[in-house]
Amino acid sequence: MQTYSFEYFPPKNEKGEQTLAETRRQLVPLGPAYCSVTFGAGGSTREGTEETVLTVQREDGVPAAPHISCLGTDEADLRQLLDTYRDAGIERVVLLRGDKPLQDTGTSQGTFNYANELVEFVRREYGDRFHIEIGCYPEFHPEAASASDDLEAFKRKAEAGADAAITQYFFNSDAYFRFVESVRAMGVELPIVPGVMPVTNYKQLARFSDICGAEIPRWLRWRLQEKADDPSWIMEYGVDFITEFCQRLLDGGAPGLHFYTLNKAEATKRIWQNLDLPAADGATSEARKAG
Numbered sequence: 117m118q119t120y121s122f123e124y125f126p127p128k129n130e131k132g133e134q135t136l137a138e139t140r141r142q143l144v145p146l147g148p149a150y151c152s153v154t155f156g157a158g159g160s161t162r163e164g165t166e167e168t169v170l171t172v173q174r175e176d177g178v179p180a181a182p183h184i185s186c187l188g189t190d191e192a193d194l195r196q197l198l199d200t201y202r203d204a205g206i207e208r209v210v211l212l213r214g215d216k217p218l219q220d221t222g223t224s225q226g227t228f229n230y231a232n233e234l235v236e237f238v239r240r241e242y243g244d245r246f247h248i249e250i251g252c253y254p255e256f257h258p259e260a261a262s263a264s265d266d267l268e269a270f271k272r273k274a275e276a277g278a279d280a281a282i283t284q285y286f287f288n289s290d291a292y293f294r295f296v297e298s299v300r301a302m303g304v305e306l307p308i309v310p311g312v313m314p315v316t317n318y319k320q321l322a323r324f325s326d327i328c329g330a331e332i333p334r335w336l337r338w339r340l341q342e343k344a345d346d347p348s349w350i351m352e353y354g355v356d357f358i359t360e361f362c363q364r365l366l367d368g369g370a371p372g373l374h375f376y377t378l379n380k381a382e383a384t385k386r387i388w389q390n391l392d393l394p395a396a397d398g399a400t401s402e403a404r405k406a407g
């Protein structure tokens with residue numbers, strides 16, 4: 117089964133709340149399988165994540181999936197959080213190590229050092245109550261000592277009890293196909309869903325990519341850089357490029373797509389409609405386009 121989903125981040129202020137509400141209004145009719153909500157670096161938006169997840173779950177008729185990170189989360193916090201989610205009917209969680217905040221917020225390390233320990237804990241304590249998603253890196257995690265160390269770490273995390281993985285964004289389909297091939301050769305069979313970053317703002321994309329190690333190919337960087345101050349050109353070029361890129365991934369066997377919406381609807385919605393992706397609940401194409 118293919119899984120098509122969206123990712124939001126918790127809004128930081130009232131304007132952000134309005135933007136996210138409008139984005140949800142536009143994206144929900146497309147019929148995603150679930151919408152996930154990020155956990156701020158070092159736990160900085162833990163309350164925001166909880167609030168946003170519970171709102172999406174309650175109001176949108178779409179399953180919501182909180183991200184939970186090791187950083188800043190100790191065992192007692194984690195139990196409380198998972199109990200709250202369980203009681204609210206949440207069925208899916210995205211478990212990560214988390215990124216340290218860029219500025220020191222005094223966040224504690226937490227009980228767990230790596231995501232595999234978090235996966236192990238949730239599986240042990242909550243059995244099959246949650247569907248567990250983990251992160252992975254077709255271009256390898258920037259802190260990994262080597263490609264094979266990173267593949268071994270991924271295998272360990274998958275075998276700790278994950279159901280599926282979502283990739284960091286990337287713009288090179290070969291990196292994804294090779295990564296999948298490598299982990300299959302290691303006996304890891306879980307679905308690996310590409311994380312897709314719509315291209316709408318070159319400066320922001322370049323900044324994110326420098327931090328997370330996702331490569332913007334030279335030819336793409338040059339095209340975008342030249343038009344960095346022309347948002348409508350970037351939008352058209354980005355929608356066209358990412359639509360083709362996603363089609364290549366799906367044609368090559370990708371088991372779905374997870375869109376990093378950055379709380380904006382337009383690019384994700386147009387890519388989804390260009391690809392004519394199916395709604396999770398089987399709604400007709402016409403009903404989906406009505407949104």
Ligand code: FAD
Pocket residue numbers: 153154155156157158183184185210211212213214215216229230231232250251252257258259260261265266267269270273282283284311
């Ligand atoms: P891990 O799997 O723990 O790996 C981290 C690094 O440690 C890797 O280099 C790995 O090779 C290495 N490693 C793993 N195990 C060991 C070990 N036992 N010994 C030595 N090295 C080891 N960040 C947030 O803060 N909030 C979010 O909401 C968020 N959402 C994300 C969603 C997705 C789909 C993805 C792909 C990433 C997300 N991130 C988020 C970013 C993520 O937290 C960072 O990339 C983080 O640096 C790594 O997280 P991980 O879960 O992949 O870590």
